[in-house]
Amino acid sequence: MHWFYNHIARMVGSYIATVTAFCVVNSSNFPAYVPTLVIWVLPGVIGGIAIGRWIRYYRVKFNPAPKTLVKTA
Helix, strand or coil: CHHHHHHHHHHHHHHHHHHHHHHCCCHCCCCCCHHHHHHHHHHHHHHHHHHHHHHHHHHHHCCCCCCCCCCCC
């Protein structure tokens, strides 16, 4: 399933690039108290968290914990 996790990371990576470009180009429309560094970094931070959570979700879903048998007395 490595290709699937790579696909997820690349999809969200393209989202990060698109949103970052949109925010930087339109940064003049943001309020003056928002630093330029935040506009550059925030989409990457949010996207990085999204990648990690999404991949963790599918790793658990595709690799469930083995079931154990309980013996009764």
